[in-house]
Amino acid sequence: MIALFALGIFGCGSEAKTPTTDSKLSKMVVKTHKIESIDESNEIRVLGIVTSELEARPSFKTGGIIKKTYVKEGDMVTKGQLLATLEMDEINAQVHQAEEGLSKALRDKNRVSALYQDSVATLEQYQNVSTAYEVAKRTVEIAAFNKKYSEIRSPITGKVVKQIMFNGEVTGPGNPVYAILGVGKNDWIIKAGLTDRDWARVSQGDKVAIRMDAYPGQVYSGVLTEKTSVGGNASGTFDVQISFGQQPKNLAAGLVANLNIVSGHTDKQVVIPIEALVKSNGKDADIFTAENGRAKLIHIKIAKLLGDKVAVASGLEGINNVVTIGAMYLEDGENIAY
Secondary structure, eight states, rough: OOOOOOOBBSSSSSSSSOOTTTTTEEEOOEEEOOEEEOOOOOOEEEEEEEEOOEEOOOOOSEEEEEEEEOOOOEEEEEETTTTEEOOHHHHHHHHHHHHHHHHHHHHHHHHHHHHTTTOOOOHHHHHHHHHHHHHHHHHHHHHHHHHSSEEEEEEEEEEEEEOOOOTTTTEEETOOOEEEOOTTTTTEEEEEEHHHHHHHOOOOOOEEEEEESSTTTTTTEEEEEEEEEEOOOOOEEEEEEEEEEEEOOOOOOOOEEEEEOOSSSSEEEEEEEGOOEEOOOOEEEEEEEETTEEEEEEEEEEEEETTEEEEEEEEEOOOOEEEOOTTOOTTTEEEEEO
Protein backbone atom coordinates (compact mmCIF):
# COMPACT_ATOMS: atom_id res chain seq x y z
CA MET A 1 0.00 0.00 0.00
CA ILE A 2 1.53 3.25 -1.07
CA ALA A 3 0.97 6.60 0.59
CA LEU A 4 2.34 9.69 -1.08
CA PHE A 5 2.40 12.89 0.83
CA ALA A 6 3.53 16.31 -0.42
CA LEU A 7 6.77 17.20 1.29
CA GLY A 8 7.77 20.64 2.52
CA ILE A 9 10.48 22.27 0.45
CA PHE A 10 13.71 22.53 2.36
CA GLY A 11 16.38 25.14 1.62
CA CYS A 12 20.03 25.08 2.38
CA GLY A 13 20.91 24.31 5.94
CA SER A 14 18.46 22.97 8.50
CA GLU A 15 15.72 25.56 8.16
CA ALA A 16 12.55 24.35 6.33
CA LYS A 17 10.47 26.58 4.11
CA THR A 18 6.67 26.68 4.30
CA PRO A 19 4.99 25.10 1.20
CA THR A 20 3.61 27.54 -1.30
CA THR A 21 -0.14 27.82 -1.90
CA ASP A 22 0.12 26.28 -5.30
CA SER A 23 1.79 23.14 -3.99
CA LYS A 24 -0.22 19.95 -4.41
CA LEU A 25 -2.43 18.87 -1.54
CA SER A 26 -1.35 15.61 0.13
CA LYS A 27 -3.36 12.68 -1.15
CA MET A 28 -3.59 9.00 -0.27
CA VAL A 29 -3.03 6.86 -3.32
CA VAL A 30 -5.58 4.05 -3.43
CA LYS A 31 -6.82 1.41 -5.81
CA THR A 32 -10.48 1.07 -6.73
CA HIS A 33 -12.50 -1.81 -8.11
CA LYS A 34 -15.54 -1.59 -10.32
CA ILE A 35 -18.68 -3.10 -8.77
CA GLU A 36 -19.71 -6.31 -10.53
CA SER A 37 -23.08 -7.91 -11.12
CA ILE A 38 -22.94 -11.68 -11.56
CA ASP A 39 -25.39 -14.55 -11.82
CA GLU A 40 -26.06 -15.96 -8.37
CA SER A 41 -25.08 -19.59 -7.89
CA ASN A 42 -28.08 -21.85 -8.29
CA GLU A 43 -26.83 -24.20 -5.55
CA ILE A 44 -28.37 -23.94 -2.11
CA ARG A 45 -26.59 -25.73 0.72
CA VAL A 46 -28.51 -26.67 3.84
CA LEU A 47 -28.68 -29.37 6.51
CA GLY A 48 -31.65 -31.74 6.66
CA ILE A 49 -32.93 -34.51 8.94
CA VAL A 50 -33.93 -37.97 7.77
CA THR A 51 -37.42 -39.03 8.84
CA SER A 52 -40.26 -41.19 7.58
CA GLU A 53 -43.12 -39.89 5.46
CA LEU A 54 -45.30 -42.64 6.92
CA GLU A 55 -45.99 -42.15 10.62
CA ALA A 56 -48.79 -43.39 12.86
CA ARG A 57 -49.70 -42.87 16.51
CA PRO A 58 -52.50 -45.44 17.07
CA SER A 59 -54.92 -44.86 19.95
CA PHE A 60 -58.12 -46.31 21.39
CA LYS A 61 -61.39 -44.72 20.30
CA THR A 62 -62.78 -45.26 23.77
CA GLY A 63 -61.44 -44.91 27.30
CA GLY A 64 -60.54 -47.62 29.76
CA ILE A 65 -57.73 -49.55 31.43
CA ILE A 66 -55.12 -51.07 29.15
CA LYS A 67 -55.21 -54.82 29.73
CA LYS A 68 -52.38 -55.93 27.46
CA THR A 69 -49.88 -54.47 24.99
CA TYR A 70 -48.58 -56.96 22.46
CA VAL A 71 -45.53 -55.20 20.95
CA LYS A 72 -42.62 -53.16 22.28
CA GLU A 73 -40.17 -50.53 21.03
CA GLY A 74 -38.05 -51.81 18.17
CA ASP A 75 -40.58 -54.41 17.01
CA MET A 76 -41.65 -54.54 13.37
CA VAL A 77 -45.42 -54.60 12.84
CA THR A 78 -47.67 -55.17 9.85
CA LYS A 79 -50.80 -53.27 8.90
CA GLY A 80 -53.77 -54.67 10.83
CA GLN A 81 -51.66 -56.36 13.53
CA LEU A 82 -53.16 -56.35 17.06
CA LEU A 83 -51.27 -53.91 19.28
CA ALA A 84 -53.22 -53.57 22.54
CA THR A 85 -56.54 -54.34 24.26
CA LEU A 86 -58.57 -52.81 27.09
CA GLU A 87 -59.93 -54.48 30.22
CA MET A 88 -63.28 -55.97 29.14
CA ASP A 89 -64.99 -56.53 32.51
CA GLU A 90 -66.17 -52.95 32.87
CA ILE A 91 -67.02 -52.64 29.18
CA ASN A 92 -69.03 -55.88 29.22
CA ALA A 93 -70.84 -54.66 32.33
CA GLN A 94 -71.72 -51.42 30.52
CA VAL A 95 -73.07 -53.39 27.57
CA HIS A 96 -75.15 -55.66 29.84
CA GLN A 97 -76.53 -52.69 31.80
CA ALA A 98 -77.37 -50.81 28.61
CA GLU A 99 -79.19 -53.81 27.12
CA GLU A 100 -81.22 -54.29 30.30
CA GLY A 101 -82.10 -50.60 30.29
CA LEU A 102 -83.26 -50.87 26.71
CA SER A 103 -85.46 -53.88 27.50
CA LYS A 104 -87.12 -52.03 30.39
CA ALA A 105 -87.59 -48.89 28.28
CA LEU A 106 -89.25 -50.94 25.55
CA ARG A 107 -91.63 -52.57 28.04
CA ASP A 108 -92.55 -49.18 29.49
CA LYS A 109 -93.13 -47.73 26.06
CA ASN A 110 -95.39 -50.62 25.00
CA ARG A 111 -97.40 -50.46 28.25
CA VAL A 112 -97.91 -46.67 28.14
CA SER A 113 -98.68 -46.81 24.43
CA ALA A 114 -101.56 -49.24 25.06
CA LEU A 115 -102.87 -47.06 27.89
CA TYR A 116 -102.60 -43.98 25.69
CA GLN A 117 -104.64 -45.74 23.00
CA ASP A 118 -107.32 -46.38 25.63
CA SER A 119 -107.11 -42.72 26.72
CA VAL A 120 -105.88 -43.77 30.16
CA ALA A 121 -102.34 -42.36 29.79
CA THR A 122 -101.75 -38.77 28.83
CA LEU A 123 -99.85 -37.56 25.77
CA GLU A 124 -97.10 -36.25 28.04
CA GLN A 125 -96.66 -39.68 29.64
CA TYR A 126 -96.45 -41.31 26.22
CA GLN A 127 -93.87 -38.77 25.03
CA ASN A 128 -91.78 -39.30 28.16
CA VAL A 129 -91.51 -43.08 27.73
CA SER A 130 -90.83 -42.69 24.02
CA THR A 131 -87.95 -40.34 24.79
CA ALA A 132 -86.61 -42.72 27.44
CA TYR A 133 -86.67 -45.53 24.89
CA GLU A 134 -84.67 -43.50 22.35
CA VAL A 135 -82.10 -42.61 25.03
CA ALA A 136 -81.79 -46.30 25.99
CA LYS A 137 -81.19 -47.25 22.35
CA ARG A 138 -78.43 -44.66 22.07
CA THR A 139 -76.84 -45.96 25.30
CA VAL A 140 -76.73 -49.48 23.84
CA GLU A 141 -75.11 -48.13 20.67
CA ILE A 142 -72.42 -46.36 22.69
CA ALA A 143 -71.72 -49.46 24.79
CA ALA A 144 -71.49 -51.58 21.63
CA PHE A 145 -69.08 -49.02 20.12
CA ASN A 146 -66.88 -49.17 23.23
CA LYS A 147 -66.81 -52.95 23.05
CA LYS A 148 -66.03 -52.97 19.33
CA TYR A 149 -63.13 -50.55 19.72
CA SER A 150 -61.63 -52.05 22.85
CA GLU A 151 -58.57 -53.00 20.82
CA ILE A 152 -56.18 -51.15 18.52
CA ARG A 153 -54.47 -52.47 15.41
CA SER A 154 -51.57 -51.00 13.48
CA PRO A 155 -52.74 -48.73 10.64
CA ILE A 156 -49.40 -49.15 8.80
CA THR A 157 -46.53 -51.56 8.27
CA GLY A 158 -43.47 -50.23 10.03
CA LYS A 159 -41.33 -50.13 13.15
CA VAL A 160 -42.41 -49.27 16.69
CA VAL A 161 -40.13 -46.37 17.61
CA LYS A 162 -41.80 -45.54 20.93
CA GLN A 163 -44.23 -47.17 23.35
CA ILE A 164 -46.13 -44.38 25.08
CA MET A 165 -48.58 -46.29 27.33
CA PHE A 166 -48.31 -49.61 29.14
CA ASN A 167 -50.35 -52.37 30.80
CA GLY A 168 -52.60 -51.19 33.63
CA GLU A 169 -52.60 -47.52 32.66
CA VAL A 170 -55.83 -45.60 32.18
CA THR A 171 -56.26 -44.19 28.68
CA GLY A 172 -58.78 -41.93 27.03
CA PRO A 173 -60.06 -41.63 23.48
CA GLY A 174 -57.32 -40.38 21.17
CA ASN A 175 -54.41 -40.86 23.58
CA PRO A 176 -51.60 -42.48 21.53
CA VAL A 177 -50.27 -45.80 22.80
CA TYR A 178 -47.46 -46.24 20.26
CA ALA A 179 -45.48 -44.25 17.71
CA ILE A 180 -44.83 -46.21 14.53
CA LEU A 181 -42.70 -45.19 11.54
CA GLY A 182 -42.80 -46.66 8.08
CA VAL A 183 -39.33 -47.99 7.23
CA GLY A 184 -39.91 -49.21 3.71
CA LYS A 185 -37.61 -48.03 0.92
CA ASN A 186 -40.16 -45.48 -0.30
CA ASP A 187 -41.05 -44.20 3.18
CA TRP A 188 -37.83 -42.28 3.93
CA ILE A 189 -37.67 -38.53 3.30
CA ILE A 190 -35.49 -35.61 4.37
CA LYS A 191 -36.87 -32.42 5.89
CA ALA A 192 -34.96 -29.13 5.85
CA GLY A 193 -35.60 -25.47 6.69
CA LEU A 194 -34.78 -22.71 4.19
CA THR A 195 -34.43 -18.98 4.66
CA ASP A 196 -36.96 -16.68 2.99
CA ARG A 197 -34.56 -15.93 0.13
CA ASP A 198 -33.64 -19.56 -0.56
CA TRP A 199 -37.26 -20.73 -0.21
CA ALA A 200 -38.28 -18.32 -2.98
CA ARG A 201 -35.58 -19.75 -5.28
CA VAL A 202 -36.52 -23.44 -5.08
CA SER A 203 -39.33 -25.31 -6.78
CA GLN A 204 -40.83 -28.76 -6.66
CA GLY A 205 -38.78 -31.03 -8.90
CA ASP A 206 -35.42 -29.39 -8.19
CA LYS A 207 -32.62 -31.96 -8.05
CA VAL A 208 -30.76 -32.52 -4.77
CA ALA A 209 -27.34 -34.04 -4.03
CA ILE A 210 -27.39 -35.77 -0.64
CA ARG A 211 -24.32 -36.45 1.51
CA MET A 212 -24.44 -38.08 4.94
CA ASP A 213 -21.84 -38.34 7.70
CA ALA A 214 -23.05 -41.89 8.27
CA TYR A 215 -21.85 -42.78 4.75
CA PRO A 216 -18.71 -40.68 4.10
CA GLY A 217 -17.67 -40.24 0.49
CA GLN A 218 -21.06 -41.27 -0.86
CA VAL A 219 -23.39 -38.97 -2.81
CA TYR A 220 -27.06 -39.91 -3.21
CA SER A 221 -29.60 -38.35 -5.54
CA GLY A 222 -32.88 -36.81 -4.49
CA VAL A 223 -35.60 -34.44 -5.58
CA LEU A 224 -37.46 -31.65 -3.80
CA THR A 225 -41.06 -32.88 -3.59
CA GLU A 226 -42.75 -30.37 -1.25
CA LYS A 227 -42.29 -26.78 -0.07
CA THR A 228 -44.52 -25.40 2.64
CA SER A 229 -46.56 -22.27 2.07
CA VAL A 230 -46.48 -21.40 5.76
CA GLY A 231 -43.36 -20.32 7.64
CA GLY A 232 -42.79 -19.48 11.25
CA ASN A 233 -41.48 -22.73 12.72
CA ALA A 234 -39.18 -22.57 15.74
CA SER A 235 -36.13 -21.70 13.63
CA GLY A 236 -37.93 -19.04 11.59
CA THR A 237 -37.44 -20.96 8.35
CA PHE A 238 -39.68 -22.57 5.72
CA ASP A 239 -39.85 -26.37 5.54
CA VAL A 240 -39.10 -28.30 2.37
CA GLN A 241 -39.23 -32.05 1.80
CA ILE A 242 -36.78 -34.11 -0.25
CA SER A 243 -37.41 -37.63 -1.49
CA PHE A 244 -34.58 -40.06 -2.18
CA GLY A 245 -33.80 -41.16 -5.72
CA GLN A 246 -30.92 -43.29 -4.55
CA GLN A 247 -30.53 -44.07 -0.86
CA PRO A 248 -28.32 -46.06 1.52
CA LYS A 249 -29.29 -49.60 2.37
CA ASN A 250 -29.89 -48.67 6.02
CA LEU A 251 -31.54 -45.46 7.22
CA ALA A 252 -32.80 -44.26 10.58
CA ALA A 253 -34.91 -41.33 11.70
CA GLY A 254 -32.71 -38.48 12.92
CA LEU A 255 -29.71 -38.97 10.63
CA VAL A 256 -28.22 -35.67 9.40
CA ALA A 257 -27.99 -35.02 5.66
CA ASN A 258 -25.94 -32.34 3.88
CA LEU A 259 -28.03 -31.14 0.95
CA ASN A 260 -27.07 -29.33 -2.25
CA ILE A 261 -30.31 -28.18 -3.85
CA VAL A 262 -29.83 -27.24 -7.50
CA SER A 263 -32.34 -24.47 -8.10
CA GLY A 264 -33.63 -23.66 -11.56
CA HIS A 265 -33.93 -20.02 -10.49
CA THR A 266 -31.01 -17.57 -10.74
CA ASP A 267 -30.73 -13.90 -9.77
CA LYS A 268 -28.23 -11.16 -10.47
CA GLN A 269 -26.02 -10.50 -7.46
CA VAL A 270 -23.90 -7.43 -6.71
CA VAL A 271 -20.42 -8.45 -5.55
CA ILE A 272 -17.30 -6.62 -4.34
CA PRO A 273 -13.82 -7.85 -3.34
CA ILE A 274 -13.63 -8.92 0.30
CA GLU A 275 -10.59 -6.64 0.76
CA ALA A 276 -12.91 -3.63 0.30
CA LEU A 277 -14.47 -4.27 3.72
CA VAL A 278 -13.17 -1.83 6.30
CA LYS A 279 -15.21 -3.05 9.24
CA SER A 280 -17.64 -5.95 9.35
CA ASN A 281 -19.62 -8.10 11.80
CA GLY A 282 -20.61 -10.65 9.17
CA LYS A 283 -23.96 -9.01 8.41
CA ASP A 284 -23.13 -5.31 8.14
CA ALA A 285 -19.97 -3.66 6.87
CA ASP A 286 -18.36 -0.31 6.02
CA ILE A 287 -16.66 0.34 2.69
CA PHE A 288 -15.26 3.38 0.87
CA THR A 289 -16.11 4.57 -2.60
CA ALA A 290 -14.13 7.12 -4.63
CA GLU A 291 -16.25 10.14 -5.52
CA ASN A 292 -14.92 13.39 -7.00
CA GLY A 293 -11.43 12.80 -5.65
CA ARG A 294 -12.58 12.05 -2.11
CA ALA A 295 -13.22 8.92 -0.07
CA LYS A 296 -16.85 8.45 0.87
CA LEU A 297 -17.83 6.05 3.67
CA ILE A 298 -20.73 3.71 2.79
CA HIS A 299 -22.64 1.28 5.04
CA ILE A 300 -23.72 -1.97 3.36
CA LYS A 301 -25.66 -5.14 4.19
CA ILE A 302 -23.88 -8.42 3.42
CA ALA A 303 -25.87 -11.19 1.74
CA LYS A 304 -23.17 -13.89 1.91
CA LEU A 305 -19.50 -14.63 1.31
CA LEU A 306 -18.44 -16.00 -2.06
CA GLY A 307 -14.81 -17.00 -1.64
CA ASP A 308 -12.71 -13.84 -2.09
CA LYS A 309 -15.82 -11.79 -2.88
CA VAL A 310 -18.81 -10.55 -0.90
CA ALA A 311 -22.39 -10.54 -2.16
CA VAL A 312 -24.04 -7.28 -1.11
CA ALA A 313 -27.74 -7.19 -0.22
CA SER A 314 -28.10 -3.40 -0.05
CA GLY A 315 -26.20 -0.13 0.31
CA LEU A 316 -24.51 0.15 -3.09
CA GLU A 317 -27.40 1.71 -4.99
CA GLY A 318 -25.98 4.32 -7.37
CA ILE A 319 -22.36 3.41 -6.51
CA ASN A 320 -20.05 2.17 -9.27
CA ASN A 321 -16.74 1.55 -7.46
CA VAL A 322 -15.23 0.58 -4.13
CA VAL A 323 -11.80 1.24 -2.69
CA THR A 324 -9.74 -1.89 -2.15
CA ILE A 325 -6.02 -1.18 -1.60
CA GLY A 326 -5.67 1.63 0.92
CA ALA A 327 -9.22 1.41 2.26
CA MET A 328 -8.12 0.47 5.78
CA TYR A 329 -6.28 3.79 6.18
CA LEU A 330 -8.95 6.14 4.88
CA GLU A 331 -11.22 8.57 6.65
CA ASP A 332 -14.54 9.80 5.33
CA GLY A 333 -14.03 12.81 3.04
CA GLU A 334 -10.27 12.35 2.73
CA ASN A 335 -8.57 13.45 -0.52
CA ILE A 336 -7.44 10.46 -2.57
CA ALA A 337 -5.68 9.68 -5.82
CA TYR A 338 -6.74 6.64 -7.82
